[in-house]
Amino acid sequence: MDAARDVLRVEAGRLGARGQGSITIDSRKGIGPDEAAVVAVLMSPALKAIRDKRGTAAAQLIEAGVLPNPQLSYERDFVSGGNLQGTQNAFSSSATWEVTSLLPLLPKRAAARANETAVDLEVAWEEWQAAANAKLAVYHVAALEQEVEKAREADDALRATVATLRKAVAANEKTVLELAASESTSEDAHATMLEARQDLAKQWLALKRAMGLEPGESLRLREGILLPGRLAVPDEEALSANVESRRIDLIGLQQGIASQDQTVRAAVLAAFPKITAGFARNTDTTDVHTQGFSVQVELPLFDRNQGNVASERATRQTLKDEYAQRAFEARNDIASAIADIRAYNAQIAAAAEALPLLERLTDVARTAASAGNADVLGYYEARSNLLQKRLQLIKLEEQLMETKTALELSSGQIDPK
Numbered sequence: 001m002d003a004a005r006d007v008l009r010v011e012a013g014r015l016g017a018r019g020q021g022s023i024t025i026d027s028r029k030g031i032g033p034d035e036a037a038v039v040a041v042l043m044s045p046a047l048k049a050i051r052d053k054r055g056t057a058a059a060q061l062i063e064a065g066v067l068p069n070p071q072l073s074y075e076r077d078f079v080s081g082g083n084l085q086g087t088q089n090a091f092s093s094s095a096t097w098e099v100t101s102l103l104p105l106l107p108k109r110a111a112a113r114a115n116e117t118a119v120d121l122e123v124a125w126e127e128w129q130a131a132a133n134a135k136l137a138v139y140h141v142a143a144l145e146q147e148v149e150k151a152r153e154a155d156d157a158l159r160a161t162v163a164t165l166r167k168a169v170a171a172n173e174k175t176v177l178e179l180a181a182s183e184s185t186s187e188d189a190h191a192t193m194l195e196a197r198q199d200l201a202k203q204w205l206a207l208k209r210a211m212g213l214e215p216g217e218s219l220r221l222r223e224g225i226l227l228p229g230r231l232a233v234p235d236e237e238a239l240s241a242n243v244e245s246r247r248i249d250l251i252g253l254q255q256g257i258a259s260q261d262q263t264v265r266a267a268v269l270a271a272f273p274k275i276t277a278g279f280a281r282n283t284d285t286t287d288v289h290t291q292g293f294s295v296q297v298e299l300p301l302f303d304r305n306q307g308n309v310a311s312e313r314a315t316r317q318t319l320k321d322e323y324a325q326r327a328f329e330a331r332n333d334i335a336s337a338i339a340d341i342r343a344y345n346a347q348i349a350a351a352a353e354a355l356p357l358l359e360r361l362t363d364v365a366r367t368a369a370s371a372g373n374a375d376v377l378g379y380y381e382a383r384s385n386l387l388q389k390r391l392q393l394i395k396l397e398e399q400l401m402e403t404k405t406a407l408e409l410s411s412g413q414i415d416p417k
Contacts, residue, residue, distance in 0.1 A: 030222035033135035036211055040134035041127045043212030050126050057112075057119040064112035067105065070097040071278075079285055087285045096278030096294065104266035111262035114255050121252030128248060129409065130210070136405045137207040142225040143398035144200040147391055151193035154387045158186035178369075185380040189387060196391075227397035229352065230345050231404055234416040236338050239407075240331045246412030247330055253323040260316040267312045271305035274298040333410035337403050344400040351393040358386045 031039070041047060077090040162182050168174035205215055213219065244250045276296040283289045365379040407416055 030220045031138070032222045032225060033138045035222075036134040036138045036207065037131035039211045039213075040130045044130050044210075045212060047123075047127060047130055047212075051123055053119050054116075054123060057116040061109070061112040061116050064108040065105070068098055068101050070095055077285065086287075088283075088287050090283050090285045092280065092282040094278050094280035094294070096276050096296075098274055098276045100272055100275045103272055104269040107262040107266040107269065111259045111266060114259035114262065118252045118255035118259060121248050121255060125248040125252060132405050132409055134207070134210040136402060137203065137210045138221065138225065139227060139401045140203045140398065141200065141207050142221060143227055143394050143401075144196060144203050145221070146227075146394050147196045148193065148200050150387065150390050150394070151189065151196045154189045154383075155186070155193040158182065158189050158383075162186045181377050181380050185384055188384060192387070192391070227394070228400055228404070229348055229397060231341050231400060233341055233345070234338060234407070234411075236335055239334050239338075239411045239413065239416055243330045243334065243411060244327055247326075247410075248412060250323065250326055250330070250412075253319060253326065257316065257319045257323060260312065260319055264309065264312045264316055267305060267309045271300065271309060273300050330410050330412075334407065337407035337410060340403040341400065341407070344396055344403060348393065348396045348400065351389060351396060355386075355389055355393065358382070358389050362386050 072093075072095050074093045075091060079087045079089055162179070165174050165179045165182050169176060169179045204219070208215055208217060208219060211219075244254075274297070278294045278296075279291070280294060281289075281291040362379070362382040362385075365382040369379040408414055
């Protein structure tokens with residue numbers, strides 16, 4: 001991050017950050033998940049574009065309160081010939097206004113206000129998702145850094161073993177078979193390390209993109225970011241019971257439906273026959289003055305605004321169906337995430353329990369192979385299995401964090417219990 005953004009202090013309560021309601025971001029000390037979430041909300045170009053919708057919604061609110069302008073007319077007739085005795089120039093003036101424009105005014109304004117609220121909630125939902133994605137990207141980077149470190153340790157150790165065996169083979173102390181087995185295992189470990197490095201480089205770019213940073217900007221993680229080894233299993237029934245009142249997007253859809261209800265009402269009222277009232281004052285060429293009023297009523301024989309009413313009702317039904325679908329998906333996503341948490345908890349526990357056994361098996365196989373009491377291939381296979389189990393454990397912890405993030409988004413609750 002550049003110098004202007006080295007240190008930021010922002011209010012971060014609605015991002016789910018723990019603490020006293022604010023976060024200090026110092027990129028020189030490294031960033032953590034909460035800091036990444038805040039930067040993502042502040043810097044993401046995608047969110048800046050989404051926030052522009054607020055201006056559109058505010059403009060629509062202004063437009064909803066605008067009434068049609070009155071119409072003024074003035075005519076003047078000049079006497080130009082004929083019997084001019086006792087004549088004068090004539091004029092006529094009138095002012096008219098469509099009084100029925102008042103009928104849909106209130107529902108239009110109510111619809112615009114609800115729509116403005118819905119847009120605010122839509123923006124908040126997008127911000128929350130961006131924050132969650134940035135936090136998860138930090139954990140992905142932390143997990144891959146651990147994978148790279150484990151793979152590098154295995155690669156370095158096997159490279160040293162290969163070098164030692166080559167000297168031993170040259171001195172006729174070890175066999176070519178043992179050297180070939182060592183080289184094969186070393187090549188596999190090196191390939192694993194290179195693949196992990198490639199994945200880490202890609203994930204760094206993904207993290208910067210999620211935070212709204214340029215690919216070339218410097219960034220590093222804070223020390224001590226740990227992946228969870230186990231998560232408490234939340235109460236599925238409690239999370240599903242009132243998800244509609246927590247999920248920001250569902251609350252926004254509720255406001256959208258309320259806005260559309262008012263829009264339908266406005267469309268129905270707009271079907272009322274248009275009435276234009278006016279006042280007029282006239283004089284003719286014989287100096288006779290008149291004044292009065294006029295009323296124009298549009299006869300709704302053909303156009304009764306039925307097309308617009310049907311369109312708005314269809315839009316309202318679409319919003320209701322979308323709301324029902326999202327609520328249904330939310331409850332199913334909650335159930336799926338909780339099932340995954342249970343599964344990952346069990347898999348992580350099994351992998352963690354297997355690690356000491358594999359470590360002892362590798363030590364025994366190495367000792368036996370060194371003493372010539374066992375096949376050297378068995379030792380390198382055990383060593384490869386140990387590396388894969390360590391990497392598997394890190395990946396399982398990473399997947400558990402992904403599931404936790406998915407549960408937070410689907411339930412609309414930070415750290416669901």
